[in-house]
Amino acid sequence: MCGHRNRLTYEKDNGDGVTTSELFRADGLAKSYPGVRANDNVSFSVAPGEIHALLGENGAGKSTLVKMIYGLVRPDQGRMMLGGQLHAPADPRAARASGVGMVFQHFSLFDALTVAENIALGMDSPPPRADLSRRITEVSAAYGLPLNPARRIASLSAGERQRVEIVRCLLSNPRLLIMDEPTSVLTPQEAEILFATLRQLAAQGTSILYISHKLDEIRTHCDCATILRQGRVVGTVSPAEHSARELAAMMVGAEMRLVDRSGRQAGEVVLTVAGLTSAAGLEGTALKNVGFQVRAGEILGIGGVAGNGQEELIAALSGETTGRPGTVVMDGRDLSSQGPEARRRAGLLAAPEDRLGHAAVPDMSLTENAILTGATRQGLQKNGILDHRAARSFAERIIAAFDVRTPGPGTAAGALSGGNLQKFVIGREILQEPRALVVNQPTWGVDAGAAAAIRQALLDLAGRGAAVVVISQDLDELLELSDRFAALNNGVLSPPVPTEGLTLEQVGLMLGGAHGMEVAHVAA
Amino acid sequence: MLRLEPRTAAPWWLGIVSPVMAVVATMIVGGLLFALMGFDPVASIRTIFWDPLFGPAAGYSRPQLLVKAGPLILIASGLAIGFRAGIWNIGAEGQYIIGGICGAAVALAAYPAEGFWIFPAMVLAGAAGGWAWGMIPAILRNRTGASEILVSLMLVYVAQRVAAWMAFGPMRNPEGFGMPGSRNLQQYPPASNPELIAGTGIHWGVIAAALAVLATWFLMSRHIRGFRIRVAGLAPRAARFAGVRPETLVAFCLGLSGALAGMAGLFEVAGPGGQITDSFGSGYGFTAIIVAFLGRLHPLGILLAGLLMALTYIGGELAQLMLSLPAATVQVFQGMLLFFLLAFDTLTRYRLRWGTAR
Incomplete structure (x- = not known):
């Protein structure tokens, strides 16, 4: 069923249906939460030295599955085998002891401590500091992930922070390494370095369970892919033998819609940003003299790894931070000193990245979240008095138009899955027919089907003559959507260039070249 | 080991049951x-919670219920708005005292003039x-980032000194034979806040409290400003995104709760209290914090x-009188009430689990 490019050992079926060539096997795993069957009869196996992808939409059950393997959640039914022995870890410590390591999508590192101190904190019985530092240097060099154990986490890039997490796992010599969406924070060059490391690990016999929904990287780098849909295994395939569209179709359960870019004509300049300079937000980067123009019907893509000024840029455009006169001008009107409500009235709308707590209030209903930005433009208030009926029908319109899966507008925003809430947040702004819309990471953590719908909605909005700015870490997305592309790096925005004819490599250099991350020596 | 584990879904009725359980506990x-302490527990509890309303002396104590509840409800209504936004005004007691002094100052300056304008002024x-x-x-807070909790609390003690100064100095009754304290406003009809319906305890402050309940309900559930206050408390970044300026919100919440506390002080000085004395503040401002949280x-x-808390005041006094329970009884009761409320609230959001397993 799978092509094992890296597999070292091939052993025969020993007769009772259990092949000894597998390192890990899950048999009929099931886990339910109130109202949700997160995993249902999940079975798959991972061979030694195999890079095995877990592929699925958000809410397909990937996280629950790996949490069971890592001892964070106990299965209701089924069993797991690791290296021929029953694997039923009571907690992550037990899982680590039996050879399972995991690198989470969100890092758990203390900024104020050094690399070595952070690694020591995560170990069950850390060796003396000098020995540990030596081991870190050895291991990180051996796997092409150079790290200085004495550096403080605060001074590291996202890619380097991830190295710390990986090295922390490698120090305990895992047999099975779980990686949860590792490339979501990396530039293409950084991702290449990571894959070289994973190859090397696999070649030495370590199995890797790789969670992602980036189909291209799974097709290029994984030997085998188990596809989950609604908590069940849909199939186990060799990803290189299938196109990205076929994989996506298996994931979503239907043919994916292709994004339609046609029918757009750039018109007059709508939004002009000039000389925008701002103070750094929390853990962010100050903007340095950022400037660009967006025309009606045009999409400007702004790429770059989060933390390079993206948060500050969208805050400066949404009006959460105000600026000097002349920095934000729309249709000839200077909005620089205006707050978010005045900018909304003028037609400049925004959708920030963080859905929970920024773009939406998790503890409030969808109706109330519709009021959050729609109050004035949608006439949900008159003289300050809220019109709950109008708000409810606006929320219902968003739910219907953007296929938000929810019991109804009375549901709390926090109860929705990430993708559904994101559709609601983007839909809320798009349905207000903005003159200019700025979105940050519009499809972050969103499954392929929802991402395609959001992208199409942004293209349609531009098609109707709005100026759209998409800030994203996902380069494929930016190349697919935008007419012009600019990179935001360390608070500096590169001059926008037309996307037509731009290759991924060129884009990566615009982003990563100036990023200042030391290029690792990758063993060929 | 005993652990607290978050409940995945807390039933909505727990929010109502938990204050009731706190009262029972x-x-x-x-x-x-x-x-x-050697008292009959059943008789004590009955004296505090039952007799003020239905006991032999209820005719005297029942009107007191609204007299005490009025300022508590008026102050707590304002405090609750700030608390919803995460703005912690702990100094309502000071705002109550200063409000009483300012209101009394108008009356004392006007004395002995007659005119319907005096009380509204x-x-x-x-x-x-x-x-x-x-x-x-x-x-x-807006200029320097100083904690409004500490500043408002410390200003209570400043206000208490101001009240003492007024009672011994500028506001001392010139016809009071040198006794500290201002003129008694109950004896100056244009400035007094009398019982409006005999035997009920209703004075203008009680009516203001009722209006405050209605107005804050309207503000919080029907008005965009109340909506934004709730957003600010639940998700400060979302509030900024929606267009709330944190500085404006801080000023609005502290100003509004201060104004309502000040009004409560005025109604007290013109009515049941009668005069500015050095001990004018009687703890309503602090008790109102408990009222706000007990009332969710x-x-x-x-x-x-507010009515329940007023009951503990009156019942506590009654218990002092009838059973000679110590004077601190009321405070012990109010403290216990807040303690149990917080404890039961914790248990509505978390469940207790033994061991470390999940």
Whole structure:
């Protein structure tokens, strides 16, 4: 069923249906939460030295599955085998002891401590500091992930922070390494370095369970892919033998819609940003003299790894931070000193990245979240008095138009899955027919089907003559959507260039070249 | 090892049950405490919670219920709005005192003039005084980032000194034979806040409290400003995104709760209290914090909690009188009530688990 490019050992079926060539096997795993069957009869196996992808939409059950393997959640039914022995870890410590390591999508590192101190904190019985530092240097060099154990986490890039997490796992010599969406924070060059490391690990016999929904990287780098849909295994395939569209179709359960870019004509300049300079937000980067123009019907893509000024840029455009006169001008009107409500009235709308707590209030209903930005433009208030009926029908319109899966507008925003809430947040702004819309990471953590719908909605909005700015870490997305592309790096925005004819490599250099991350020596 | 584990879904009715359970637990533990002190627990509890309303002396004590509940509800209504936004005005007691002084100042300056304008002017002055006292922590927080909790609390002690100074100095009754304290406003009809319907305890302050309950309900559930206040408390970044300026919100919440506390002080000085003395502040401002939380920061809940808290005041006094329970009884009761409320609230959001397994 799978092509094992890296597999070292091939052993025969020993007769009772259990092949000894597998390192890990899950048999009929099931886990339910109130109202949700997160995993249902999940079975798959991972061979030694195999890079095995877990592929699925958000809410397909990937996280629950790996949490069971890592001892964070106990299965209701089924069993797991690791290296021929029953694997039923009571907690992550037990899982680590039996050879399972995991690198989470969100890092758990203390900024104020050094690399070595952070690694020591995560170990069950850390060796003396000098020995540990030596081991870190050895291991990180051996796997092409150079790290200085004495550096403080605060001074590291996202890619380097991830190295710390990986090295922390490698120090305990895992047999099975779980990686949860590792490339979501990396530039293409950084991702290449990571894959070289994973190859090397696999070649030495370590199995890797790789969670992602980036189909291209799974097709290029994984030997085998188990596809989950609604908590069940849909199939186990060799990803290189299938196109990205076929994989996506298996994931979503239907043919994916292709994004339609046609029918757009750039018109007059709508939004002009000039000389925008701002103070750094929390853990962010100050903007340095950022400037660009967006025309009606045009999409400007702004790429770059989060933390390079993206948060500050969208805050400066949404009006959460105000600026000097002349920095934000729309249709000839200077909005620089205006707050978010005045900018909304003028037609400049925004959708920030963080859905929970920024773009939406998790503890409030969808109706109330519709009021959050729609109050004035949608006439949900008159003289300050809220019109709950109008708000409810606006929320219902968003739910219907953007296929938000929810019991109804009375549901709390926090109860929705990430993708559904994101559709609601983007839909809320798009349905207000903005003159200019700025979105940050519009499809972050969103499954392929929802991402395609959001992208199409942004293209349609531009098609109707709005100026759209998409800030994203996902380069494929930016190349697919935008007419012009600019990179935001360390608070500096590169001059926008037309996307037509731009290759991924060129884009990566615009982003990563100036990023200042030391290029690792990758063993060929 | 005992652990707290978050509940995945807390049923909605727990929010209503938990204050009721807190009241019951307070009665039980309070009864135990009285038993240990050598009093009859059942008689004590009955004296505190039952007799003020239905006992032999209820004719006297029942009107007192609204007299005590009025200022508590008025102050708590304002505090709850700030608490919803995560703005912690702990100094309502000080705003209450300054409001009373400012309102009394208008009356004493006008004395012995006659005129229907005097009382409304006092109400305005009382509200303005409380507002100004509340704006001090607001301005300090907005300008320097000083904690409004500490500043508002410390200003209570400043206000108490101001009250003592007024009682011994500028406001001392010239016909008072040198006794500290201002003229008694109950004896100056244009400035007095009398019982409006005999035997009910209703004075203008009680009517203001009822209006405050209605107004804060309208503000919080029907008005965009109340909506934004709730957003600010639940998700500050989302509030900024929606267009809330944190500085404005701090000033609005501290100013409003200060003004309502100031009005409560004025109604007290012109009515039941009668005069500015060095001990004018009687703890309403602090008790109102308990009322606000016991009432779930909801106007209707605050109404009920205010009445309950007033009951413990009256019942405590009655228990002192009838059973010679110590004077601290009321404070012990109120403290226990808040303690149990917080404890039961924790248990509605978390469940207790033994061991480390999941």
